[in-house]
Amino acid sequence: MFSDAGQLGVRAADKDKKVHFIPLGLVDDGRDTVWVSEREGQVVGFAYTRRGLDIDIERPGELKLFYVNPLLRGSGLGLPLFERAVGDLQDRGLRPYLYTFRDNVAARSWYEKRRWFADGASAPWSDRGEYPELVEVRYRPGTA
Numbered sequence: 001m002f003s004d005a006g007q008l009g010v011r012a013a014d015k016d017k018k019v020h021f022i023p024l025g026l027v028d029d030g031r032d033t034v035w036v037s038e039r040e041g042q043v044v045g046f047a048y049t050r051r052g053l054d055i056d057i058e059r060p061g062e063l064k065l066f067y068v069n070p071l072l073r074g075s076g077l078g079l080p081l082f083e084r085a086v087g088d089l090q091d092r093g094l095r096p097y098l099y100t101f102r103d104n105v106a107a108r109s110w111y112e113k114r115r116w117f118a119d120g121a122s123a124p125w126s127d128r129g130e131y132p133e134l135v136e137v138r139y140r141p142g143t144a
Helices: 078-091 105-113
Strands: 019-025 033-039 042-051 060-068 095-101 116-124 135-141
Touching (some): 095 105, 095 116
Antiparallel strands (some): 033 042
């Protein structure tokens, strides 16, 4: 998909790895970032981070989207991508959090194994009243 990952900001230290992380800035103020993980020239995962909107967290930083190709789940690809995206939020002085579906047991278990826990906040998936059965719960690192 990307013919020359070097032009997209791959750091020299990442070039020797089988998976590259490409930060793609989305807005001029640097608040939104997409981290793309590629393997052998193919995008295999991505994470989208932004300054968070949750007003009950001081300096919130949200991992808004986190996706790994389902065929590669369990391969160890997700954790470095997750850590890179969350680390970037922390490096910017933001306090990371994410939302995941209440009924997504696999995702919730994955986050909990990494010491992220539901903090009691939840929200409907749609702010327009669509799909009321889809509820997201908020996760934060090291809180229970």
